[in-house]
Amino acid sequence: QVKLLQSGAALVKPGDSVKMSCKASGYTFTDYIIHWVKQSHGKSLEWIGYINPYSGDTNYNEKFKSKATLTVDKSSSTAYMEFSRLTSEDSAIYYCARGNWGYWGQGVMVTVSS
Amino acid sequence: DIVMTQGALPNPVPSGESASITCQSSKSLLHSNGKAYLNWFLQRPGQSPQLLIYWMSTRASGVSDRFSGSGSGTDFTLKISSVEAEDVGVYYCQQFLEWPRTFGSGTKLEI
Numbered sequence: 623q624v625k626l627l628q629s630g631a632a633l634v635k636p637g638d639s640v641k642m643s644c645k646a647s648g649y650t651f652t653d654y655i656i657h658w659v660k661q662s663h664g665k666s667l668e669w670i671g672y673i674n675p676y677s678g679d680t681n682y683n684e685k686f687k688s689k690a691t692l693t694v695d696k697s698s699s700t701a702y703m704e705f706s707r708l709t710s711e712d713s714a715i716y717y718c719a720r721g722n723w724g725y726w727g728q729g730v731m732v733t734v735s736s
Numbered sequence: 737d738i739v740m741t742q743g744a745l746p747n748p749v750p751s752g753e754s755a756s757i758t759c760q761s762s763k764s765l766l767h768s769n770g771k772a773y774l775n776w777f778l779q780r781p782g783q784s785p786q787l788l789i790y791w792m793s794t795r796a797s798g799v800s801d802r803f804s805g806s807g808s809g810t811d812f813t814l815k816i817s818s819v820e821a822e823d824v825g826v827y828y829c830q831q832f833l834e835w836p837r838t839f840g841s842g843t844k845l846e847i
Contacts, residue, residue: 667828669837683836717784723775724796726784
């Protein structure tokens with residue numbers, strides 16, 4: 623069955639970067655884009671961007687263009703998101719989701735604290 | 737960006753009663769192909785969001801027929817008939833007509 627398995631929680635310092643992963647299984651990785659979504663504590667969902675695993679093409683929400691970098695490793699069917707220059711505002715849960723939103727990862731909790 | 741505005745529910749909703757959640761978009765989500773580019777999700781406590789409805793009214797695989805979606809180009813409704821305990825959580829609408837994809841602020845359902 624389709625699964626998106628995300629990496630574990632991260633505690634990072636302000637100004638640092640964090641890279642999280644989303645490993646896909648149960649389908650052909652290159653057939654669907656991967657979205658990334660941010661959910662701040664108790665708040666709604668924000669779309670960060672997507673990456674096309676087949677071509678490597680990306681599309682970012684303007685709000686996150688200077689913050690997020692999306693990449694993939696086709697050999698391991700894994701998508702990555704790196705978030706840079708972290709501040710307390712970046713503390714949130716980050717989800718990956720497959721193309722048509724039918725499958726989501728379990729989320730990665732990122733805490734930015736000194 | 738397209739702004740999605742959701743209404744609140746008069747919580748708690750008695751078990752067995754129906755509940756309707758509204759969502760309004762700042763721009764018509766009706767495509768020239770006749771389809772409304774609107775999704776509904778449920779996020780149960782401590783879980784990832786789950787797709788319930790796509791194209792405004794098509795239930796996702798495995799979703800109970802107690803859930804139904806309707807609407808026009810800018811006004812949408814998710815109806816839950818005979819609310820059950822497992823329906824508790826936050827419901828989100830989302831437009832997928834334009835980039836960036838945008839979500840409503842969420843509507844909490846309590847029983």
